[in-house]
Every structure is written in C-alpha cells, then in structure tokens.
Amino acid sequence: MQTTVTFKNLNPSKHYKAYVCDKLDRFDKLLDNPAEANIVLSVEKLRHIAEINLIGDRLNINAKEENSDMHAAIDLVLDKLKKQLKKNKQKIRNRRSGSKESNRNKSISRESTTYPEDSEKQIMVQNIEYKPMDIEEAVMQMNLISDYFLVFTNSLTDRVNVLYRRSDGDYGLIQPNA
Template sequence: MQLAINFKQMESSDALKSYAQEKLDKLDKMLDAPGEANLVLSIEKIRHIAEVNLVSDKLRINAKEEAETMYSALDGLSDKVQAQIKKNKEKARRHLAGDKQTIKTTPELESLEK
C-alpha cells in the first residue's frame, strides 16, 4: 500500500510514521487490490486527530478519529476502516451470491393465491 502521511501543526515523528504504516499494512491485507492511503495527523488544542482517505480499485473509504493521544486515534481509525472494509466486502458478497427472492416465490404470496 502506498501511504502518504501529512502532519499538521505538529512535528513529524519516525515512531508515529512506523506505527501508522504498521496499522495500515494490516488493513492492506484485507483489500482485494493494492491501495493508496492519504493519512493526515493533526493536533487542535488538546485533541489529536487522525484522518485517512483510502482508495483501492472500486473502494473508497474516508474515516476520522479524535482521541487524547495520537496512538489511540490511530487505533480507533484502524478499527473504523476495518469495519468499513468488512461491511463493503459483505455487501459485495451478498450481491454477487444471488440469494435474492423474487416477489413470486415468497411464501406469503403463495399462500394468498391458494
């Protein structure tokens, strides 16, 4: 995964960069195609904010997390993105499975017709 990290109103840290890379590499394994992520880490007063825009093939995910520390913000952000990826994969799987019922084959209508 290609990762671009931007720091706003804070100094860049190699420890934060490696931690963010580690978290997003775990998410990259869940994706079907290689992805690109733009990560913005910022501090506003006492809030630590992490935002990510993830693009992979047909999938676009945007997430934002605020916390007291940057590490906890990255953890929460990772959880949010992971949930969105799972939701999208499940939705695609259900859509492609073809388990849809037509109106004619529903049991309620069959009992009404008799």
C-alpha cells in the same frame, strides 16, 4: 499499499509514521486490489486527530477519529476503518451471491407494501418497461421526460443501466460491472 502521511500542526515524526504504516500493512489481506492510503495526523489545541482516506479499485473509505492521545486516535481510526472494510467486503459478497434470475427480470410488479400497524410508511413499487437503446438515445429520452431517472438496456452491453439527472443539471449513469 502506498501510503502518504501528512502532519498538520505537529512536528513530523518517524515514530507516528512507522506506527500507522505498520498497522495499515495488516489491512492488505482485507483488500482485493492494491490501494492508496492518505493519512493526516493533526493537533488542534488538546485534540489529536487521525484521519485516513483509503482509495482503491471500486473503494473509497474515509475514517476520522480524535482523542487526547495520538496513539489512541490512530488505534480508533484503524478500528473504524477495519469495520468499514469488512462491511464493504460483506456487501460485495452479498451482491455476487445474489440470484442471477433476479437480474434478468425485465419488469417490476406494482404493489403497495405496508409496514407494521404502528408505522405509516408505504413502499410503492412501479411497473416499468425498458427497451434497448444506446446512451445517447437515453439522454435524448431523458430530455423529453420529466422523471429523475430512466432505466434502459444498453444496446452495446445488453445490460440494464440507469441514467439519472444530477442536482447540478448534468446526467449520471449507473451500470453494472463486467
């Protein structure tokens, strides 16, 4: 794992750098692909702050902790990072083990589901139909409709994609991995 350690308001210490790097090397078994770790160790008055940004293939995890002791802050942020990594790995496992048939279903039934009696929330499911088109055609369709998203089958990959309108006015595309 490639690591970068930055010190803010703290004298650079080989001890802290070695301590963090040794602990981070244990995370390699949790990662499928090589990752890059950016570590920031800082001191603000009496607070010792440890922040780690872990960036990898389809992975971006941030963790930040503070304590009165730098070693404790590092241990806390590493624990938080480990929990997030395990949670992320479990999500990936759950997605991969999902039914293939559900991905092929081309329509969604319209129904209203109600939570228990004490709750007033409802889930409205809409029936949509999507047709094969390329991304440029989907953008043109998006310009014609006033919805925030458009579900379509990408004619190049034959997979379901979602084109959505971002808050800055541009478009975003959600597509499944190969």
